Amino acid sequence: MVDMSEKVISDYNGYDYKKIFWEDADREYEDQADRMAIRKLLPKRMEKFADIGGGYGRLANEYLKRARKVYIFDYSKTELKQAKEIYGDKVETKAGDIYKLPFKDNELDGLMMIRVTHHLKDMEKAISELYRVLKPGGVAVIEVANKRTLPKMVRFAVGKSKVNPFDKKVANYKEISADGFYNYHPKYVEDIFEKVGFERERVLSVSNFRSRMLKKIFKTNNLVKMENTAQQILAPIRFAPSIYYKLRKPEK
Numbered sequence: 001m002v003d004m005s006e007k008v009i010s011d012y013n014g015y016d017y018k019k020i021f022w023e024d025a026d027r028e029y030e031d032q033a034d035r036m037a038i039r040k041l042l043p044k045r046m047e048k049f050a051d052i053g054g055g056y057g058r059l060a061n062e063y064l065k066r067a068r069k070v071y072i073f074d075y076s077k078t079e080l081k082q083a084k085e086i087y088g089d090k091v092e093t094k095a096g097d098i099y100k101l102p103f104k105d106n107e108l109d110g111l112m113m114i115r116v117t118h119h120l121k122d123m124e125k126a127i128s129e130l131y132r133v134l135k136p137g138g139v140a141v142i143e144v145a146n147k148r149t150l151p152k153m154v155r156f157a158v159g160k161s162k163v164n165p166f167d168k169k170v171a172n173y174k175e176i177s178a179d180g181f182y183n184y185h186p187k188y189v190e191d192i193f194e195k196v197g198f199e200r201e202r203v204l205s206v207s208n209f210r211s212r213m214l215k216k217i218f219k220t221n222n223l224v225k226m227e228n229t230a231q232q233i234l235a236p237i238r239f240a241p242s243i244y245y246k247l248r249k250p251e252k
């Protein structure tokens with residue numbers, strides 16, 4: 001029985017995320033941008049790896065060849081059922097809540113958590129759980145929904161949004177989803193990573209050109225080429241709506 005803590009705020013049970021969000025929408029560029037970043041950040045060889053909030057395993061082909069044992073963890077049984085249908089015995093699915101991960105202390109060599117932070121109300125608690133289940137020396141690749149982007153700055157400047165992108169406080173965009181939809185200031189999450197004990201090894205700015213207009217003008221394949229260079233160049237200013245972090249739990 002999955003313990004749905006009060007902190008679980010977005011339920012994907014019964015929602016066809018694969019079809020509605022990815023297959024029926026024009027998101028080839030975003031998908032490619034995620035994959036590109038993961039290839040740059042994930043270790044080449046791992047024993048035990050978990051995709052946290054991994055959904056139906058959209059990104060599984062990026063880690064299946066790198067790890068001997070792969071878990072896809074999510075609380076949506078709809079997503080996990082799809083993952084099993086697609087990947088069979090190549091993955092073990094586990095259901096639960098990120099705030100209480102069903103892994104032992106120091107169990108995993110690697111993990112990633114992509115496109116999940118916008119559902120997390122208590123970032124520090126979630127990051128502490130990720131830290132707990134990683135072995136010393138283990139790597140976490142975490143994507144963070146960035147509140148300090150150029151479009152959000154413009155919307156704030158012209159009065160279209162009341163959310164101040166420069167304020168370190170967590171932004172909760174209730175109007176986007178009735179459940180809540182959180183965005184984070186990079187400095188806010190980076191302080192949490194440090195407080196929890198992670199060492200930051202690399203940062204990438206990901207999905208830099210996420211815009212319907214840019215997709216129309218440049219076409220997806222050209223944007224993907226530009227994205228590859230932009231991920232590193234724009235990382236120091238944390239430009240994109242997705243910021244990727246490669247974090248390491250220090251060796252004792």
Ligand SMILES: C[S@@+](CC[C@H](N)C(=O)[O-])C[C@H]1O[C@@H](n2cnc3c(N)ncnc32)[C@H](O)[C@@H]1O
Nearest residue numbers: 012053054055058074075076097098114115119
């Ligand atoms: C936007 S989807 C991302 C799925 C996958 N990582 C990807 O990039 O395609 C967010 C996923 O996080 C899961 N999720 C959200 N909050 C969670 C929580 N507290 N515990 C476990 N899973 C959670 C949802 O069920 C959903 O599958």
